[in-house]
Amino acid sequence: MHLNPYGEDAVNLAAELANRRPADAEELADRCRAAGLVLERPVAHADLVRALEALDAWEKVVDAVDEHERAELVNAMLAAAAAYPRLTDHAGSGWHLHYREADRRLGDLLFSLISVGTALHLAGRGMHRLRRCAVTGCTAVFADTSRTGRQRYCS
Template identity: 30%
Template sequence: MRFAPDTEEALVFVVVLCNTDPSASRSGTDELATIDQLKALLDRYPFTGRIDHDEAELRDVQRTRALLRHVWTLDRDDAAEAVNKMLRDAKALPYLVRHDSLDWHMHATEPSSPLAERLRVEAALALMDVIRMNEMDRLRVCEADDCAGLLLDLSRNGLKRFCSVRCGNRMNMIAFRERRADR
């Protein structure tokens, strides 16, 4: 599956952000509990514009994480409604921009807008493409028994089931042991 580069990048970030939630994180803890953890995330996935590095911003990003995690699991019609609300709430006005090493891509909020609002709008723009292309089935929750990690299936055949090789290997080993025990 091929989405526009900025769409794919935004969707990958949504997965990474949402998988910092205690229900999905590898550590089983909130991996976005401190301002330093948010800074580390933004060091790996840089965002241009205003970043306050304060508790209010952290709480807003955590609320955004919960919202995006919820939208990820909605059906197409409900996701469209949620995306429209995110864009309305931000009074988003799409425009083309080219900065840093990135070619032309869309933004829909001002660089001075709060970080969490920019995250929501960028995710909403990416989700618009997913909805318009009728590819909501590419947005999944890991099928491993004890994992709630989100995954973005960009494979050609659309059969990705696990958020990581680790989850896939663990579930394959469980299935192997069950088959062996049945013999």
């Protein structure tokens, strides 16, 4: 998956995985492939565990009480997951940036992708653009990618 300038693909993947968490490593791999990630090695249970850790951290970002707490939480995710940016054409799909070390397992890749994508999304679109659905009883998470930045519902 190439990160677009606003991190939209990464935050949408995070929301999709957070709202319906994968039950096992195979499901995680299938859903990541469907989202456009290139998986270069077998996916193990440890990848699922790490991905769920990333989603737990990400949901704390979504539920932050203000933009300062949100920034602090994203920065902690970045510190735990990201490396210096590097150009790569690893899958022959064109040059793009990775914000992680080469040859990482899927769980670490997702932690990095979600961290950096969330930072890009919030910095580029607005610190308020992650939230839970406003419908009573709905706890779904979504990334607001609307033109106006005023989305309140998950669908």
